[in-house]
Amino acid sequence: DHRAEYKNAMNELTEKKYTAAHREATTRLVESVFGQIVKGIAERRRMSEAEVRALIDRGPFLGEEALQAKLVDKLAYRDDAYAEIKKKAGADAKFLYLSKYGERVTGLYDKGTTVALIYGVGGVHRGKSSYDPVFREVTMGADTVAAAFRAAVDDKKVKAILFRIDSPGGSYVASDTIWRETVRARKAGKPVIVSMSPVAGSGGYFVAMSADKIVAEPATLTGSIGVFAGKMLSTNFWDKLGVSWDEVHTSSNAMVFTGLQDYTPEQWARFETWLDRVYEDFTTKVAEGRKLPKEKVLEIAKGRVWTGEDAKALGLVDELGGFPVAVRLVREAAGLPVDAKIHLKEFPLKKSPLEALLSGGPDNSQKAGEATLARALEVIQPLARVARALGLGAADSDTLRMPETGVEP
Numbered sequence: 155d156h157r158a159e160y161k162n163a164m165n166e167l168t169e170k171k172y173t174a175a176h177r178e179a180t181t182r183l184v185e186s187v188f189g190q191i192v193k194g195i196a197e198r199r200r201m202s203e204a205e206v207r208a209l210i211d212r213g214p215f216l217g218e219e220a221l222q223a224k225l226v227d228k229l230a231y232r233d234d235a236y237a238e239i240k241k242k243a244g245a246d247a248k249f250l251y252l253s254k255y256g257e258r259v260t261g262l263y264d265k266g267t268t269v270a271l272i273y274g275v276g277g278v279h280r281g282k283s284s285y286d287p288v289f290r291e292v293t294m295g296a297d298t299v300a301a302a303f304r305a306a307v308d309d310k311k312v313k314a315i316l317f318r319i320d321s322p323g324g325s326y327v328a329s330d331t332i333w334r335e336t337v338r339a340r341k342a343g344k345p346v347i348v349s350m351s352p353v354a355g356s357g358g359y360f361v362a363m364s365a366d367k368i369v370a371e372p373a374t375l376t377g378s379i380g381v382f383a384g385k386m387l388s389t390n391f392w393d394k395l396g397v398s399w400d401e402v403h404t405s406s407n408a409m410v411f412t413g414l415q416d417y418t419p420e421q422w423a424r425f426e427t428w429l430d431r432v433y434e435d436f437t438t439k440v441a442e443g444r445k446l447p448k449e450k451v452l453e454i455a456k457g458r459v460w461t462g463e464d465a466k467a468l469g470l471v472d473e474l475g476g477f478p479v480a481v482r483l484v485r486e487a488a489g490l491p492v493d494a495k496i497h498l499k500e501f502p503l504k505k506s507p508l509e510a511l512l513s514g515g516p517d518n519s520q521k522a523g524e525a526t527l528a529r530a531l532e533v534i535q536p537l538a539r540v541a542r543a544l545g546l547g548a549a550d551s552d553t554l555r556m557p558e559t560g561v562e563p
Contacts, residue, residue: 179458183375186461190372199224266495269484270306270315270344273500274299274332277555278324278357287531288538294321296328299361302501303335307342309499314345314488316480316498317365323357323555326381326432332361333439340366345487349480350374350471355459357554359470360436364443366487368471369480370462377465378556379440380457381432383425388413436554444469459556 192210196203201224209223220226230238240247250258276283276292283295306312317336323329336346348354348362350370355378362368370376392399392414399414410421417425437455441448446469454460454468465471473479485494 182464183459183461186464187373190461190463195225263481263496263498266497267313267488267490268309268311268497268499269488270302270309270312271498271500272299272302272306272315272317274317274319274321274358274361275351276321278321278328278332278361280325280328280331288534289542290535294324294328294332296325296331298502299332300335303332303339305503306501307339307344312344312499313490314347314484315339316484317346317348317362318351318477318480319348319354319358319362320351321358321361322353322355323360323378325357326360326554329357329360329554330435333364336361336364340364345484347480347483347487349477350376350462353556355556356380358556360439360554363440363470367473367483369473369475369483370465370471371476372461372463372474374462374465375459375556376462377454377460377468377470378457379436379451379455381429381436381554382457383429385411386413387416389415432554440470 192203192206195201196206199206201209209225212223215223215225217226217229221229236249239249274294276294278294278296281293281295281297283298284293285291286293303315306315339346346365348365348368350362350368352371352374354362354370354374354376359376359378401409401412401414403409407421407424409415410417410425433455437448437451440446440455441451444451450469454470460468460470462471462474466474473483481496482492485492485496490496
């Protein structure tokens with residue numbers, strides 16, 4: 155019973171037990187990322203992987219030591235680097251910030267066959283996409299993304315859809331809503347190609363799994379096919395503060411999500427039934443979308459996080475690479491020549507300046523206030539992140555959100 159096995163694994167995690175299986179999964183993830191780092195350094199610095207691993211064991215290095223180990227080419231200051239660049243680029247060369255450079259580099263995807271570009275960025279939630287300035291969080295709103303898919307399907311000029319995902323997951327209901335629109339788009343004859351950013355796991359994988367093709371970077375954190383949910387009991391916390399609570403409710407399970415009391419045995423049984431149903435739905439849709447045997451999906455699921463490199467070997471993604479690889483697959487899916495020009499049309503459509511003004515957008519008179527607000531947020535954000543870590547202020551039940559892995563390449 156794979157569901158029972160997964161449930162037991164999650165219970166062990168809840169009880170802070172780090173089993174051999176958990177350690178094996180974490181070790182595999184770390185080794186995959188580390189192996190990619192070693193390979194990249196070896197290729198670029200023209201060393202063997204054994205040499206690179208030996209150097210890493212000796213680090214960290216002082217500047218002169220790094221130079222002698224051929225990990226860097228030169229020791230210099232910022233102005234030295236700029237002077238060297240000017241020698242190569244010419245005395246008239248001008249330095250531009252990347253954003254300014256990007257504004258001047260136009261025309262790459264401005265003309266040709268129309269392809270819809272839809273972004274799925276941030277935690278997956280019900281409602282509209284948004285940005286939280288306090289927590290610096292972008293939200294992938296199911297209403298916004300689903301509407302973008304429908305608009306792209308209805309646009310007769312759109313020949314394919316490129317779905318760019320950068321998300322650790324979130325709400326199951328919201329993820330399922332977006333997943334449904336990817337399926338409907340394909341049925342309508344609009345191929346869907348997914349391009350994964352650094353993270354596309356749990357709900358972030360859920361919304362991708364039924365695409366025609368999925369592209370991931372070798373170090374993309376993806377998979378995490380599983381579901382978890384719960385609540386933080388805060389009774390002892392309030393007791394220490396001398397704060398008491400009381401409630402008035404109308405039914406037996408009205409307080410099921412409160413942090414002031416634990417689940418009753420009946421509530422816990424119902425809660426597990428709900429999680430079992432979500433896990434069954436998730437794994438079934440992975441098997442169907444990826445054309446994998448259900449038994450294999452159950453084996454590689456269990457909430458485990460994979461790198462893109464490992465995910466490809468397991469059949470969870472199709473190709474490794476970035477945006478250019480995804481564009482190539484878009485051309486193939488749309489039946490276009492390999493060098494065909496395409497027009498990436500972003501959905502939902504951006505508002506015109508007039509529409510933004512009529513919808514209550516900021517004007518120049520607010521600049522001073524915005525600067526003050528930005529400064530205030532710099533002070534508030536660290537406190538807000540601590541509060542979020544303590545489980546305070548969570549807006550939705552993120553049943554398909556990847557736990558923090560602690561992997562930092």
